[in-house]
Amino acid sequence: MPFTLPGRCEFREEIRKSRFITYAAPIASAAEAQAFIERHSEPDASHNCWAWKLGDQYRSTDDGEPGGTAGRPILAAIEAQDCDQVVVLVIRWYGGIQLGTGGLARAYGGGANKCLQQAEKRLLVSRVLLNCSCGFSELALLKIRLAEVDGLVLNETFTGNGVDLQLALGEAFIDPLQRQLADLSRGRIRLQRA
Template identity: 50%
Template sequence: MNAPLETLASPWRHEEDIRKSRFLAQAAPVGSAAEALAFVEAVGDATATHNCWAYRIGDAYRFNDDGEPGGTAGRPMLQAIDGQGCDRVVVVVTRWYGGIKLGAGGLARAYGGTAAECLRLAPRVAIVAMGRLFVHCDFADIALFTARIREMDATIEQETFVADGAELTVLAPLDRLDAIAARLVDLSRGRIQPRRID
């Protein structure tokens, strides 16, 4: 079985000097391509020689060599993300040229290695697959159910009051959904029939 993928707990920075060039890797957790590109825009340094980047969000990924020879920066950085078992992550490696050419292999090692070390050192958290339940309950049961739902490591994502009670959208780890649904059926003595929402 594969280890669960991880994302960063918070943004992280790592700096290396490689043959007189300065490389600064900055990484962050992201939930969308727009977030990733906004991070690239925010941390890129206009005074630097290159601001190369890569991100992976599930099956979606992109990378950019920002003027370095093709395949020497962005792709090795994406490989570093994958190699570190990360997902929902963006990495920007900014280079200030120091006067010594590194060659294609040297560039790939410098960009990929700086990105990998940044991700290796960063605090990380496991990505937990989440799912949702739709629950309709009577007014009299709302307080009890909301308390029990929170005790089961779930959250109420949405609560809508209707004529005969409330409609709740419950967010919980996917592997806990069936247990939570069964517990709510038990609590209501079968009056409530939660259903999964895709």
């Protein structure tokens, strides 16, 4: 099961006089990843190397380091930590001592790995879109039951007869929640796939 991050995290280290700062954050789109990279890159740094993964999409760059010594090791660290929907930026200020290609790969990949290891992680749950309607008096109980199974209310529209809801819920919780809601409403509340 893949994980993502609930928020931004960072890791700092010095390797043979070169200073490295690693930032990692959750993303929901490629544009969000690029915006994070642009916002946190340091123009005065020697290199701003990064990688991101979003489902089947991924990108990485070595930003002037020898080919394959920065971006790919960062991406490998993301995959090794079973992360998805994550961007990692590793910033390096050169300290005057050459690290060699193996040393660079270990420094960039290791920094990304340590940053993701120490970060709090959140399980990525695949959710199904559902629609349902309920009466005003049933809304609070429906939301409580939905929260118990880590479901989300994406949209609610108040009508003359009650509330129309758009929900997102993990597949395994649909049938149990449907039974609870049927009991709660004497069969009036039905979950329908969107």
